[in-house]
Amino acid sequence: xxxxxxxxxxxxxxxxxxxxxxxxxxxxxxxxxxxxxxxxxxxxxxxxxxxxxxxxxxxxxxxxxxxxxxxxxxxxxxxxxxxxxxxxxxxxxxxxxxxxxxxxxxxxxxxxxxxxxxxxxxxxxxxxxxxxxxxxxxxxxxxxxxxxxxxxxxxxxxxxxxxxxxxxxxxxxxxxxxxxxxxxxxxxxxxxxxxxxxxxxxxxxxxxxxxxxxxxxxxxxxxxxxxxxxxxxxxxxxxxxxxxxxxxxxxxxxxxxxxxxxxxxxxxxxxxxxxxxxxxxxxxxxxxxxxxxxxxxxxxxxxx
Amino acid sequence: xxxxxxxxxxxxxxxxxxxxxxxxxxxxxxxxxxxxxxxxxxxxxxxxxxxxxxxxxxxxxxxxxxxxxxxxxxxxxxxxxxxxxxxxxxxxxxxxxxxxxxxxxxxxxxxxxxxxxxxxxxxxxxxxxxxxxxxxxxxxxxxxxxxxxxxxxxxxxxxxxxxxxxxxxxxxxxxxxxxxxxxxxxxxxxxxxxxxxxxxxxxxxxxxxxxxxxxxxxxxxxxxxxxxxxxxxxxxxxxxxxxxxxxxxxxxxxxxxxxxxxxxxxxxxxxxxxxxxxxxxxxxxxxxxxxxxxxxxxxxxxxx
Numbered sequence: 001x002x003x004x005x006x007x008x009x010x011x012x013x014x015x016x017x018x019x020x021x022x023x024x025x026x027x028x029x030x031x032x033x034x035x036x037x038x039x040x041x042x043x044x045x046x047x048x049x050x051x052x053x054x055x056x057x058x059x060x061x062x063x064x065x066x067x068x069x070x071x072x073x074x075x076x077x078x079x080x081x082x083x084x085x086x087x088x089x090x091x092x093x094x095x096x097x098x099x100x101x102x103x104x105x106x107x108x109x110x111x112x113x114x115x116x117x118x119x120x121x122x123x124x125x126x127x128x129x130x131x132x133x134x135x136x137x138x139x140x141x142x143x144x145x146x147x148x149x150x151x152x153x154x155x156x157x158x159x160x161x162x163x164x165x166x167x168x169x170x171x172x173x174x175x176x177x178x179x180x181x182x183x184x185x186x187x188x189x190x191x192x193x194x195x196x197x198x199x200x201x202x203x204x205x206x207x208x209x210x211x212x213x214x215x216x217x218x219x220x221x222x223x224x225x226x227x228x229x230x231x232x233x234x235x236x237x238x239x240x241x242x243x244x245x246x247x248x249x250x251x252x253x254x255x256x257x258x259x260x261x262x263x264x265x266x267x268x269x270x271x272x273x274x275x276x277x278x279x280x281x282x283x284x285x286x287x288x289x290x291x292x293x294x295x296x297x298x299x300x301x302x303x304x
Numbered sequence: 305x306x307x308x309x310x311x312x313x314x315x316x317x318x319x320x321x322x323x324x325x326x327x328x329x330x331x332x333x334x335x336x337x338x339x340x341x342x343x344x345x346x347x348x349x350x351x352x353x354x355x356x357x358x359x360x361x362x363x364x365x366x367x368x369x370x371x372x373x374x375x376x377x378x379x380x381x382x383x384x385x386x387x388x389x390x391x392x393x394x395x396x397x398x399x400x401x402x403x404x405x406x407x408x409x410x411x412x413x414x415x416x417x418x419x420x421x422x423x424x425x426x427x428x429x430x431x432x433x434x435x436x437x438x439x440x441x442x443x444x445x446x447x448x449x450x451x452x453x454x455x456x457x458x459x460x461x462x463x464x465x466x467x468x469x470x471x472x473x474x475x476x477x478x479x480x481x482x483x484x485x486x487x488x489x490x491x492x493x494x495x496x497x498x499x500x501x502x503x504x505x506x507x508x509x510x511x512x513x514x515x516x517x518x519x520x521x522x523x524x525x526x527x528x529x530x531x532x533x534x535x536x537x538x539x540x541x542x543x544x545x546x547x548x549x550x551x552x553x554x555x556x557x558x559x560x561x562x563x564x565x566x567x568x569x570x571x572x573x574x575x576x577x578x579x580x581x582x583x584x585x586x587x588x589x590x591x592x593x594x595x596x597x598x599x600x601x602x603x604x605x606x607x608x
Binding site: 170 | 381421424426427428429430431459474475476477478480481484485487488489490511514516517518519520521522523524526527528530531533547550551553554
């Protein structure tokens with residue numbers, strides 16, 4: 001029904017904790033997109049079906065029962081359905097096996113792709129939900145025996161792939177720590193409006209690369225402010241440099257690496273990497289997400 | 305007047321950002337004490353004189369014009385008087401030279417002891433205000449050629465002293481990071497009432513000692529919760545272990561070390577140190593503070 005004439009319309013959804021994004025597609029071609037601050041936290045009483053129907057209403061009027069493929073925190077304990085994590089190594093087949101299949105209240109076939117769990121490079125338990133789709137997409141867009149990729153964000157991921165399968169990954173709470181320090185710590189107190197400042201960002205990167213323990217490292221945002229070395233409007237740039245530098249200090253410079261995300265964020269990481277002698281190839285996060293989810297859609301629809 | 309008959313009454317004050325503590329003394333003997341949540345942040349329009357007079361009123365009625373010796377953030381830019389930091393190496397003479405002398409509105413001779421600035425063990429600029437008094441007191445209570453001391457707190461300090469002078473020190477934002485993560489991060493979200501739990505604390509210490517990058521390390525409070533390895537009421541204990549473990553991982557086990565503070569806090573650090581094969585000798589923070597401030601009082605009164 002929904003893939004007659006060889007062309008398929010479908011809806012791709014990235015439903016996270018704070019944001020909701022949807023794409024109306026014809027195969028891989030974007031017809032329309034939606035972005036709303038309607039993450040899981042804004043959904044009351046687990047009314048996920050009704051919320052989604054409301055969000056997608058403009059698209060569903062014309063084309064009812066479009067297939068819906070979802071990834072992200074929507075598959076977590078706090079989401080629509082608790083979909084157990086796939087384990088490492090995780091490739092497309094593994095994710096498809098763990099995919100949750102159901103029908104929406106308005107009759108669309110729907111799938112929620114699982115996240116992935118495994119041990120990080122440091123032997124800690126780790127989890128991701130959503131980034132595994134981008135990683136699959138990356139490996140499809142840029143085929144290679146191995147990939148090492150950085151996915152910066154609230155909880156940045158560093159992942160290694162082999163033959164298109166995720167073999168390990170590590171989370172860094174870079175974005176969340178940055179927000180916490182700016183908004184709630186002594187370091188961010190009594191600041192005027194902030195402006196981006198490359199030299200302060202660079203100083204943060206350089207300072208973080210020296211192996212200084214983190215809980216001491218960040219205090220330099222206080223002492224350099226007291227000493228007049230960083231102007232008040234540039235404290236956030238310096239803190240951003242410290243946080244990204246702390247994350248990038250873990251990267252082995254000998255391996256080629258990808259950075260996956262929005263152009264603003266990947267450019268920032270490339271700028272930081274340049275100071276550290278690392279080479280990061282940037283790829284668009286949405287492109288990877290849609291590529292990865294489209295390939296999974298084909299597989300789950302074959303089964304259905 | 306105020307040290308007739310060889311005995312001197314005086315007031316010692318530790319005035320910080322959030323708390324105010326005062327001691328009425330006869331030389332080194334405590335006659336009375338006060339503690340109020342009246343840190344600098346609660347003082348409006350720089351009304352420090354009036355605020356102090358109100359806080360000390362019960363003592364001033366009987367004994368007017370008692371000498372007042374102050375330390376802590378009261379000597380900072382945000383305090384009563386911006387008293388420039390003393391530089392390293394910092395001993396009693398150095399602190400006395402930088403002390404700000406004045407008379408309170410009600411006629412008491414008063415002194416504000418400066419803080420100390422210098423480069424940390426990691427080559428970063430660093431500052432302290434208040435801890436220098438405890439360090440002087442420690443060296444007087446327990447004379448030795450060298451001291452290495454930990455002063456745990458919101459901003460923990462690790463200091464080295466030689467011949468009674470502070471030669472370097474390093475700040476770790478242990479207490480503040482703990483509060484931030486518990487109160488404002490994903491890691492502390494949706495937790496029931498917390499209860500102390502030694503095994504979770506110990507697991508945090510052990511996990512932090514493995515050299516894992518901090519922004520990845522703390523994510524284990526999330527993943528171990530998801531995996532059911534740490535019960536919900538014990539997340540704070542685990543985070544406390546991670547934070548203190550991250551701080552103690554920087555300590556060289558070969559040197560004898562002191563830990564200066566309240567009995568609750570020093571006991572916690574000793575417990576953590578025990579797991580790491582470190583030996584910490586605990587000393588009471590108030591005892592050190594009063595000993596150090598009393599010795600400085602003698603010196604500044606001699607000059608006055």
